[in-house]
Amino acid sequence: MTNKPNVILFGIDSLRRDFMSSYGYYHQTTPHIDKFAEEGVLFEKHFSPSIPTTPAYASMLSGRDCFGTDVVALRHKGPMGEGTKTLAEILGDNDYNTTCVGFSNNPSARGFQKYLDYEAWLPDETGRCPKAENLNDVAIPELKRLQAEEKPFFLFLRHMDPHSPYMPPRPFERMFYAGDEKDPDNKSMEPVYNFKPHADFFKSWIPKGVTDKDYVIAQYEGAIAYMDACIQNIFAQVEELGIEEETLIVVTADHGETLYEHECYFDHHGMYDNCLVVPLIFQYKGRLPEGKRLTDPTLIQDITPTILEIIGIETDLPFDGRSLVNMINGDGPEPVAEFYITECTWMRKHGWRTPEWKLIQALEPDFHFKPEIELYNLIKDPGENRNVADEEPEVAALLQKRMKAYIAKRERETGRVNPMYTNTGYHGFGEEPMEDSQQAYETMYLGSITKAKGLQADDKKQTVK
Missing domain, CATH: 3.40.720.10 (Alkaline Phosphatase, subunit A)
Incomplete structure (x- = not known):
């Protein structure tokens, strides 16, 4: 042993x-x-x-x-x-x-x-x-x-x-x-x-x-x-x-x-x-x-x-x-009780989740033509199927405020800019943010299994040190 x-x-x-x-x-x-x-x-x-x-x-x-x-x-x-x-x-x-x-x-x-x-x-x-x-x-x-x-x-x-x-x-x-x-x-x-x-x-x-x-x-x-x-x-x-x-x-x-x-x-x-x-x-x-x-x-x-x-x-x-x-x-x-959430897969978004609410804010247009701000009441709508951002603007504003305060705090603590703001080339199709959802829809093509597998493969030299 x-x-x-x-x-x-x-x-x-x-x-x-x-x-x-x-x-x-x-x-x-x-x-x-x-x-x-x-x-x-x-x-x-x-x-x-x-x-x-x-x-x-x-x-x-x-x-x-x-x-x-x-x-x-x-x-x-x-x-x-x-x-x-x-x-x-x-x-x-x-x-x-x-x-x-x-x-x-x-x-x-x-x-x-x-x-x-x-x-x-x-x-x-x-x-x-x-x-x-x-x-x-x-x-x-x-x-x-x-x-x-x-x-x-x-x-x-x-x-x-x-x-x-x-x-x-x-x-x-x-x-x-x-x-x-x-x-x-x-x-x-x-x-x-x-x-x-x-x-x-x-x-x-x-x-x-x-x-x-x-x-x-x-x-x-x-x-x-x-x-x-x-x-x-x-x-x-x-x-x-x-x-x-x-x-x-x-x-x-x-x-x-x-x-x-x-x-x-x-x-x-x-x-x-x-x-x-x-x-x-x-x-x-x-x-x-x-x-x-x-x-x-x-x-x-x-x-x-x-x-x-x-x-x-x-x-x-x-x-x-x-x-x-x-x-x-x-x-x-x-x-x-609450935490910051991020995504850089095919869409670049971040947000804030509490036990009751979920705020999702797009940092650039996405290829699903979704609105910039989504807000869901996780108690009444656990499946997140009804966006209530227009009905609850005060809640959306409060969650944005809490999210921004958290980002500012973590930027101070780490001495670096929020990586969500700097990773504009996350999708592999150039470094510029998408101008609109139609451009994203036409650009972000996944392709076959072989191509999808390749998206997860990077230069091995940066990993095995």
């Missing part, structure tokens, strides 16, 4: 918590993670405030917010913010072996000693992509190698099954669907295929002739269930190796997913709650409570400081997140 505990962090891409049976979803999508949660601590209201992938993982793996990391865009240029250290770097400095699976091409994955990749985009000869099995093929041998070493280890696993394209293998592709996906009378996929920026991407992986949106949503559900079954292989391996009592295991996600909501089809843009809600579950047998569920809101930047306190590593590094150990033990900290 090592002196310090091992850490396995499942950083699942695009997993929204409200589609997990662990969190009450009506389909049993995550039976193995459900059992895992019953033996650990589950946070019911965990949020990822800065989407998409790159800023979310930057916060998850550094304990900093987007001002601290200086990262807000998917295609971030350059390193993370000055003075920011990743969890991999911190643990490496503390004599850990560190391995990252599935995330070698991104600045937010900086600092691991070893990177392993697997196929998580392109279909096999069956037209499906067994993403989680592909991950297991490299992750399980690496887990065995790490366990055999004299040092404690940190293993980061980026599962991609809930990330589009949703291509779970049989029988998971029909596990939650019994209809006729090619019913000619069903018109629900017409707006999806008519959305020019992403239509060719959808057509490159959704089977030809599919007319029913519920079939595609069932692919997302099936992908989660398939991944859950494969994750059980890793849980079983930990048990087989006899290290379950010396290993902290964390299950979380970088952001959620939009399925058919808000016209942001089968992607993760739009700062609606479907993109912000993610799971967070800790299990450390004999060290953390079992079956505990906590209802206070938590943020993605809380993960790194929490892991460090649980495993007993002290650092003088600045964190914007807070350790949740006291919350787990029942004595604080004070809950997060």
Whole structure:
């Protein structure tokens, strides 16, 4: 047994918590993670405030917010913010072996000693992509190698099954669907295929002739269930190796997913709650409570400081997140009441979320032709379907004031301009902001699976240092 505990962090891409049976979803999508949660601590209201992938993982793996990391865009240029250290770097400095699976091409994955990749985009000869099995093929041998070493280890696993394209293998592709996906009378996929920026991407992986949106949503559900079954292989391996009592295991996600909501089809843009809600579950047998569920809101930047306190590593590094150990033990900290939210995916927007209200403000015109200001009452309208900005101008003004005050405070504390104001080239189509929504609609074309995969790939030299 090592002196310090091992850490396995499942950083699942695009997993929204409200589609997990662990969190009450009506389909049993995550039976193995459900059992895992019953033996650990589950946070019911965990949020990822800065989407998409790159800023979310930057916060998850550094304990900093987007001002601290200086990262807000998917295609971030350059390193993370000055003075920011990743969890991999911190643990490496503390004599850990560190391995990252599935995330070698991104600045937010900086600092691991070893990177392993697997196929998580392109279909096999069956037209499906067994993403989680592909991950297991490299992750399980690496887990065995790490366990055999004299040092404690940190293993980061980026599962991609809930990330589009949703291509779970049989029988998971029909596990939650019994209809006729090619019913000619069903018109629900017409707006999806008519959305020019992403239509060719959808057509490159959704089977030809599919007319029913519920079939595609069932692919997302099936992908989660398939991944859950494969994750059980890793849980079983930990048990087989006899290290379950010396290993902290964390299950979380970088952001959620939009399925058919808000016209942001089968992607993760739009700062609606479907993109912000993610799971967070800790299990450390004999060290953390079992079956505990906590209802206070938590943020993605809380993960790194929490892991460090649980495993007993002290650092003088600045964190914007807070350790949740006291919350787990029942004595604080004070809950997060409101927070800043950002997006630089296909739209550049920021906003402010409170328990009752959500303000979304566009920093340039978006390709969905949405208004500059959106305001939703999260109590009366939890689905965020009715924009009340015109009806509640005082509320919108108050939230803008609070957001601007927070931005000014964080700019003073970090000594740098809000990165939301400077990342005008976030979309990869030039550096100038879009002049109007029509220009954005005509310009931001996603293309095939291969092109979409390439958008997430950057110069590896900036990552593996």
